[in-house]
Amino acid sequence: MDFDLFVIGAGSGGVAASRRAAVHGARVGIVEMGRIGGTCVNRGCIPKKLFTYAAHYSEDFREAAGFGWQEVQPKFAWRDLVAAKDREVARLNQVYEGLLHSGNVQLLRGRARLRDANTIDVDGETVRAKHILLATGSHAVVPEIEGEEFGFTSDAAFDLPQLPKRVVIVGGGYVAVEFASIFRGLGVAVTVVHRADGILRGFDDDVRTFLTDELRKKDIAFRARQSVKRITNKGSTLQVHTDTNESLAADGVLFATGRAANTGDLGLDLAGVRLNENRAVQVDADSRTSTPNIFAIGDLTNRKQLTPVAIAEGRAVADLLFGPGGRHLNYDLVPSAVFSLPPVGTVGLSEEQARARFGAVDVYRSSFRPLRHTASGSDERALTKLVVDPATDRVLGAHMVGPEAGEIIQGLAVALTAGATKAQFDATLAIHPTAAEEFVLLRTKAAPKAA
Ligand code: NDP
Numbered sequence: 242m243d244f245d246l247f248v249i250g251a252g253s254g255g256v257a258a259s260r261r262a263a264v265h266g267a268r269v270g271i272v273e274m275g276r277i278g279g280t281c282v283n284r285g286c287i288p289k290k291l292f293t294y295a296a297h298y299s300e301d302f303r304e305a306a307g308f309g310w311q312e313v314q315p316k317f318a319w320r321d322l323v324a325a326k327d328r329e330v331a332r333l334n335q336v337y338e339g340l341l342h343s344g345n346v347q348l349l350r351g352r353a354r355l356r357d358a359n360t361i362d363v364d365g366e367t368v369r370a371k372h373i374l375l376a377t378g379s380h381a382v383v384p385e386i387e388g389e390e391f392g393f394t395s396d397a398a399f400d401l402p403q404l405p406k407r408v409v410i411v412g413g414g415y416v417a418v419e420f421a422s423i424f425r426g427l428g429v430a431v432t433v434v435h436r437a438d439g440i441l442r443g444f445d446d447d448v449r450t451f452l453t454d455e456l457r458k459k460d461i462a463f464r465a466r467q468s469v470k471r472i473t474n475k476g477s478t479l480q481v482h483t484d485t486n487e488s489l490a491a492d493g494v495l496f497a498t499g500r501a502a503n504t505g506d507l508g509l510d511l512a513g514v515r516l517n518e519n520r521a522v523q524v525d526a527d528s529r530t531s532t533p534n535i536f537a538i539g540d541l542t543n544r545k546q547l548t549p550v551a552i553a554e555g556r557a558v559a560d561l562l563f564g565p566g567g568r569h570l571n572y573d574l575v576p577s578a579v580f581s582l583p584p585v586g587t588v589g590l591s592e593e594q595a596r597a598r599f600g601a602v603d604v605y606r607s608s609f610r611p612l613r614h615t616a617s618g619s620d621e622r623a624l625t626k627l628v629v630d631p632a633t634d635r636v637l638g639a640h641m642v643g644p645e646a647g648e649i650i651q652g653l654a655v656a657l658t659a660g661a662t663k664a665q666f667d668a669t670l671a672i673h674p675t676a677a678e679e680f681v682l683l684r685t686k687a688a689p690k691a692a
Pocket of ligand 1: 384411412413414415416417419435436437441442468469497498499500545546547577578579580
């Protein structure tokens with residue numbers, strides 16, 4: 242065998258797993274056909290966060306007058322933002338490659354295909370490995386409609402030749418909401434067309450409605466319960482036709498309609514690796530596939546399509562095979578943020594999930610105007626919410642919409658992971674004045690919602 246572990250895909254999950262395995266003394270190889278760092282570094286979390294910062298400046302400039310700054314008249318250059326993003330992504334590509342090198346992981350370049358359970362073909366070269374880890378990620382999917390070729394996905398959104406004046410966004414998930422805020426902040430007219438009743442399916446219902454209201458205040462338009470049927474191109478203007486016979490004029494159409502596992506052309510069948518009903522690789526709690534020496538992690542398995550989840554799953558595989566033993570992630574306690582403006586932070590169960598599992602739950606909720614906006618002139622509000630199990634007093638979920646929600650919820654995720662009770666939240670002193678302090682000052686139970 243050439244390697245104890247051979248990893249296919251050098252995204253966040255693959256890189257983390259390979260380095261951890263090498264730390265345990267395994268001979269490790271990794272192969273990548275694109276840029277090192279995968280979706281998160283190259284066309285996901287990192288460029289998205291940079292673009293979100295850029296979008297937020299428009300609010301800052303506007304609100305500065307409320308604090309005595311006068312005549313702030315900025316001009317925005319899309320090309321400069323794209324160039325700044327390119328520089329940071331290139332830097333991170335180098336950092337990741339350096340980490341593989343210094344971590345004693347051999348990097349191969351090319352397209353990998355399984356030939357059997359221990360053999361991989363990398364552009365005509367044969368590699369033999371005792372264990373294989375599949376970490377090939379996912380790709381954006383586009384609905385099959387007439388004129389789909391006039392739209393783009395989040396892959397291209399970061400490199401558009403110019404900033405469109407009007408954008409229609411199809412979908413209501415993470416990508417749709419984040420790009421709605423990015424484009425709107427950069428001055429684009431944005432309409433979000435989503436097929437469900439509300440955006441961000443699976444999030445707490447209060448969070449969903451609260452965020453929708455906040456985004457509406459920023460002039461983001463929503464078309465709920467509508468699907469895009471056809472896109473036509475008239476001169477330089479696109480017409481987006483919905484199933485309610487509405488026609489929306491746009492200069493760009495972003496498809497944010499979910500992601501599918503990259504299972505194609507991998508030779509999975511030759512190695513006996515089976516897919517599940519979602520067309521993702523089927524794995525057990527140890528991330529083991531239907532072939533015992535082959536493992537799969539991250540978006541390819543479609544458990545939670547989040548970078549830190551892929552990293553944790555990858556490290557657990559390395560620990561299982563070469564270290565102290567694996568561990569199973571608690572997928573109920575995966576914190577996440579939606580970097581809309583304002584952002585959402587969430588950890589644990591939504592009120593709806595908690596009710597479905599525990600029956601009656603206690604809910605504590607506060608909606609307030611952040612101090613900054615008493616002077617800024619903005620009418621943006623924030624929401625904090627705790628969901629508590631009355632039987633044990635344990636906090637089952639913490640949710641926030643408001644400035645720095647991701648930063649705040651990261652801290653609360655520690656508390657929830659440690660099993661904190663509402664009494665322990667109450668016993669925690671506040672930091673004043675902050676928005677985060679609301680979480681330790683929630684005293685009044687919300688009235689139960691009408692069924
Ligand atoms: P999501 O699964 O979050 O959302 C997909 C959206 O598209 C949903 O609103 C869905 O509607 C809708 N949709 C799906 N198919 C169609 C269709 N054929 N026609 C119309 N609408 C459709 O996917 P995203 O692409 O937004 O993001 C992919 C994943 O990447 C996320 O789930 C998340 O895990 C991850 N991500 C995480 C981020 C973060 O952590 N901040 C940022 C970006 C992505 P419906 O609800 O009705 O199914």
